[in-house]
Amino acid sequence: MIPTAAVEATSDSAPTGFAWRRDGLQWNSVEVEWRKVINWGGLCALGLVFIALSGMLVGLDGRPVLQRYFSLGYLAMVWLPLLLGQAVNNEVVREGIAGRPRGAGDLLAGATVGGLGGLGLGALILGIANFDLRDPLVNWSPQLLALLGFNQGNTFGFVVWILLGAALGMLGASLHLMGPDLRRLVGIVVGTVLFVAIFETIIVDLAKGFRLVFVTDFLYGLRGGLLAEGVVALAVVAGAAAVLGQGRIKEAKASLAALEGTERKWANAILLVVAAALLVIVPQFTGKITNELLANVGIFLLLALGLNIVVGLAGILDLGYVAFFAVGGYATAVLTSPRSNFLPAVCDTFLWFECEPASLPWALALVVVVIVAALTGLFIGAPVIRMRGDYLAIVTLGFGEIIRLLFLSDWLTGFFGGAQGVTNIPPADFGLFEVAGIDPRSVFYLVLFFCGVAIYISWRLERSRIGRAWMAIREDESVAEAMGINTVNMKLMAFVVGAILASFGGAIFAAKVGSIFPSSFLILVSIIILVVVIVGGIGNIPGVILGAVVLIGVLGGPKQPGLLQEFSQYKLLIYGALLIWMMLKRPEGLLPNARRTRELHQDEFLQDAWLKGEVDLDDDDPTGGRPAAEGTVPMETTPGDSASGEVAPA
Amino acid sequence: MAEHETPVDPSDATNPGPANRGEDPVALLEFRGVNTHYGAVHILKDVDLAIYPGELVCLLGGNASGKSTTLKTLLGMVTPTTGDVVLDGEVVNDKSTSYRVERGVTMVPENRRLFKRLSVKENLELGAYLRNDKAGINEDLDRIYTMFPRVKERLSQKAGTLSGGEQQMVAMGRALMSRPRVLLMDEPSMGLAPALVQTNFELIQQIHSEGVAIFMVEQNANMALSIADRGWVLQTGKVVLDDTADALLANEQLRSAYLGH
Ligand SMILES: Nc1ncnc2c1ncn2[C@@H]1O[C@H](COP(=O)(O)OP(=O)(O)OP(=O)(O)O)[C@@H](O)[C@H]1O
Ligand SMILES: [Mg+2]
Numbered sequence: 082m083i084p085t086a087a088v089e090a091t092s093d094s095a096p097t098g099f100a101w102r103r104d105g106l107q108w109n110s111v112e113v114e115w116r117k118v119i120n121w122g123g124l125c126a127l128g129l130v131f132i133a134l135s136g137m138l139v140g141l142d143g144r145p146v147l148q149r150y151f152s153l154g155y156l157a158m159v160w161l162p163l164l165l166g167q168a169v170n171n172e173v174v175r176e177g178i179a180g181r182p183r184g185a186g187d188l189l190a191g192a193t194v195g196g197l198g199g200l201g202l203g204a205l206i207l208g209i210a211n212f213d214l215r216d217p218l219v220n221w222s223p224q225l226l227a228l229l230g231f232n233q234g235n236t237f238g239f240v241v242w243i244l245l246g247a248a249l250g251m252l253g254a255s256l257h258l259m260g261p262d263l264r265r266l267v268g269i270v271v272g273t274v275l276f277v278a279i280f281e282t283i284i285v286d287l288a289k290g291f292r293l294v295f296v297t298d299f300l301y302g303l304r305g306g307l308l309a310e311g312v313v314a315l316a317v318v319a320g321a322a323a324v325l326g327q328g329r330i331k332e333a334k335a336s337l338a339a340l341e342g343t344e345r346k347w348a349n350a351i352l353l354v355v356a357a358a359l360l361v362i363v364p365q366f367t368g369k370i371t372n373e374l375l376a377n378v379g380i381f382l383l384l385a386l387g388l389n390i391v392v393g394l395a396g397i398l399d400l401g402y403v404a405f406f407a408v409g410g411y412a413t414a415v416l417t418s419p420r421s422n423f424l425p426a427v428c429d430t431f432l433w434f435e436c437e438p439a440s441l442p443w444a445l446a447l448v449v450v451v452i453v454a455a456l457t458g459l460f461i462g463a464p465v466i467r468m469r470g471d472y473l474a475i476v477t478l479g480f481g482e483i484i485r486l487l488f489l490s491d492w493l494t495g496f497f498g499g500a501q502g503v504t505n506i507p508p509a510d511f512g513l514f515e516v517a518g519i520d521p522r523s524v525f526y527l528v529l530f531f532c533g534v535a536i537y538i539s540w541r542l543e544r545s546r547i548g549r550a551w552m553a554i555r556e557d558e559s560v561a562e563a564m565g566i567n568t569v570n571m572k573l574m575a576f577v578v579g580a581i582l583a584s585f586g587g588a589i590f591a592a593k594v595g596s597i598f599p600s601s602f603l604i605l606v607s608i609i610i611l612v613v614v615i616v617g618g619i620g621n622i623p624g625v626i627l628g629a630v631v632l633i634g635v636l637g638g639p640k641q642p643g644l645l646q647e648f649s650q651y652k653l654l655i656y657g658a659l660l661i662w663m664m665l666k667r668p669e670g671l672l673p674n675a676r677r678t679r680e681l682h683q684d685e686f687l688q689d690a691w692l693k694g695e696v697d698l699d700d701d702d703p704t705g706g707r708p709a710a711e712g713t714v715p716m717e718t719t720p721g722d723s724a725s726g727e728v729a730p731a
Numbered sequence: 732m733a734e735h736e737t738p739v740d741p742s743d744a745t746n747p748g749p750a751n752r753g754e755d756p757v758a759l760l761e762f763r764g765v766n767t768h769y770g771a772v773h774i775l776k777d778v779d780l781a782i783y784p785g786e787l788v789c790l791l792g793g794n795a796s797g798k799s800t801t802l803k804t805l806l807g808m809v810t811p812t813t814g815d816v817v818l819d820g821e822v823v824n825d826k827s828t829s830y831r832v833e834r835g836v837t838m839v840p841e842n843r844r845l846f847k848r849l850s851v852k853e854n855l856e857l858g859a860y861l862r863n864d865k866a867g868i869n870e871d872l873d874r875i876y877t878m879f880p881r882v883k884e885r886l887s888q889k890a891g892t893l894s895g896g897e898q899q900m901v902a903m904g905r906a907l908m909s910r911p912r913v914l915l916m917d918e919p920s921m922g923l924a925p926a927l928v929q930t931n932f933e934l935i936q937q938i939h940s941e942g943v944a945i946f947m948v949e950q951n952a953n954m955a956l957s958i959a960d961r962g963w964v965l966q967t968g969k970v971v972l973d974d975t976a977d978a979l980l981a982n983e984q985l986r987s988a989y990l991g992h
Contacts (some may be wrong), residue, residue: 370773
């Protein structure tokens with residue numbers, strides 16, 4: 082079921098032919114909800130001032146998007162009035178209730194929102210010109226003032242921002258006046274140009290691998306932003322592709338969905354094989370930057386898959402998951418590095434003979450690492466799983482820090498090297514090939530293998546008896562116990578499986594980086610992995626994969642740069658904003674688990690079912706039948722006829 | 732459990748009851764001088780009780796007298812501080828809940844407590860969590876569908892969105908999925924409309940008539956005693972009355988305390 086009752090008004094049923102214009106435009110109707118529009122305008126102003134003062138405008142101005150004309154710094158500003166101008170006109174479609182007529186009113190609302198945003202920046206210009214607040218606000222600077230004035234002076238800036246804001250807001254609003262086909266075309270063209278402009282580094286890297294340098298030379302010239310002719314060419318190509326390809330993807334999907342039985346299975350198998358083959362083949366052509374990125378995404382995906390089992394399946398909110406990553410990394414380091422003092426120190430302290438560093442080969446060390454990780458999982462899990470909810474989360478948070486502080490401590494410096502960490506970790510040698518940090522491609526293949534293993538394990542577990550037990554525990558622990566589920570063992574098991582997957586990640590990380598320090602395992606890592614799981618779609622494997630690609634690949638990991646390297650300073654800010662936005666707008670994640678969607682949008686489903694008459698209101702079904710939004714108190718009463726006839730008379 | 736196969740008319744004279752006790756002296760489930768504590772607080776005080784195969788017995792008592800605690804202790808979710816819980820003649824104090832569920836002890840918890848966000852089907856399947864015989868599970872599912880056709884119509888619906896009466900059916904179905912020999916029911920009529928309470932008791936009698944022993948905790952003393960063979964009355968953790976249902980119904984003390992007349 083799809084919650085049609087509350088879908089935002091962005092897609093309308095297309096009339097036949099190429100729908101350029103929205104049907105039923107009414108230019109004379111200027112209905113505007115001024116209250117709402119003013120609020121949104123205020124929001125726009127606050128947002129713009131915040132972005133300017135966060136330093137993005139100044140910091141990213143050096144990175145052109147469109148050579149000579151437009152920098153990433155300005156791009157970081159202009160999207161907001163555009164987006165809010167569009168969003169302010171969104172309307173919830175309710176079946177049976179006619180929507181507001183579209184037309185001049187939308188443009189007016191959008192322009193007002195954007196214009197108010199521009200006014201906010203105008204006020205900022207006046208402020209910076211007249212007061213000195215550099216002390217609390219580091220970015221309250223003459224450079225910012227100059228950029229806000231487009232280097233043409235304050236008055237110019239003041240006027241231009243208001244006009245520009247209004248224009249952008251109106252542009253955003255105009256999306257509502259377009260027919261679905263035009264809107265799609267505009268979206269594809271603008272999206273392509275922005276994508277190619279922003280992701281210049283990686284595109285150049287890819288082009289080198291595939292011997293397409295002449296294309297990037299044409300697009301970017303001597304690098305540093307798109308050339309004007311590049312933009313035009315891109316727009317033409319993307320537009321043509323959009324028009325020609327219209328409906329093709331849908332058709333392909335539909336024909337795939339139409340397949341049945343064994344044919345369907347074959348099609349799925351073929352798709353899977355093709356995807357796997359691509360993942361294996363493509364890195365052969367891609368450059369170092371791309372492969373490094375893929376390897377980082379893979380390591381964090383591995384961690385996220387592990388955490389997804391703990392949080393998503395078993396419902397244990399573990400905030401100290403980084404502990405197992407650290408244990409995996411350190412165990413690998415001390416077992417493989419010839420410079421590690423661990424084994425000599427152990428012999429010296431506890432035994433009567435002396436010994437050398439272990440210097441095990443990576444694969445052999447991994448066996449020990451898994452055992453150590455499993456034991457750590459048991460050790461930390463045993464006290465923790467007796468707690469519930471908030472207490473559990475806080476205690477795991479503590480354990481996450483304790484493990485890191487132990488590795489850092491003076492007390493254990495002899496074993497783990499304290500702040501100096503463990504260095505000289507050799508590459509993982511597999512005889513035929515070697516996996517080393519200097520060769521990110523090999524790291525990626527190793528990660529790919531372990532991600533495959535992790536996905537397979539998660540997938541099998543989810544559908545097993547164990548998966549069902551986890552589900553029951555997540556829902557109601559004491560009833561699960563009453564059903565005969567050994568809740569303690571099952572929760573411990575989730576903890577241990579999660580720990581093992583994280584230790585794989587740690588082992589690969591150690592071999593990749595070559596040296597390991599406590600500072601690699603800050604609590605921030607836990608948080609970021611959790612955000613990956615939540616944003617992707619908790620409890621859903623494809624969602625977790627998408628989350629890792631989008632967050633780690635594009636924004637970057639806690640210390641690893643992503644595609645948007647320029648934004649790395651603002652990474653946490655963006656993570657936070659994204660998380661808040663997700664919680665408000667799409668709490669089930671990007672690719673939701675079907676069940677969780679049901680949970681979170683229950684009210685909408687019920688309304689929907691009710692509107693469609695799927696739920697019979699004459700039926701004795703007060704909790705399920707009436708829309709919860711009406712404030713019906715669910716009563717546990719049912720007319721007496723409900724079970725009669727099914728029960729033998731007494 | 733072959734007894735399941737042929738539903739017996741409850742009015743039938745072969746209805747299992749206290750008469751069976753003579754032939755089968757080993758209690759199915761028993762408390763021998765059980766004391767339990769929550770922290771320092773003493774809840775159950777030297778409680779003795781016994782449930783024999785095929786019986787329908789009830790435990791009465793006011794709020795906070797320890798009725799739910801009794802059930803939880805029988806099922807192993809609360810461990811007695813002293814005294815023994817005995818299952819089929821074996822002391823099971825240190826045996827887990829799953830051990831007891833495997834041997835036929837099942838609880839329908841207070842307020843039904845379905846897995847609200849799981850589907851009806853998933854709820855039923857979780858009832859059979861400890862069983863591995865696929866064929867038998869499917870057979871039992873079919874039996875539950877015949878018993879409650881309404882449940883069958885709503886298999887994919889989220890259990891939390893069912894009406895109160897339907898939830899009660901699913902809760903009973905879930906419990907039956909473990910093929911219990913004794914069903915521990917914690918206030919099965921709580922929160923049900925008066926008319927449904929009657930149906931619910933009929934349902935309990937039907938399950939009982941198929942050979943399942945029932946140990947029922949109830950506030951609705953009149954109703955419970957009218958279908959039970961025997962009963963106990965618990966007062967602040969002590970058994971103050973232990974008699975046949977008829978005798979309890981006639982008991983002046985009980986009438987004034989619980990029956991309100
Ligand atoms: N987990 C617990 N921790 C501490 N005290 C508890 C716990 N569970 C129950 N109690 C206390 O034990 C006493 C008996 O509780 P119990 O649930 O057995 O009562 P009851 O007879 O089922 O009451 P009701 O009819 O209201 O359900 C109550 O005073 C209750 O507060
Ligand atoms: Mg109770």
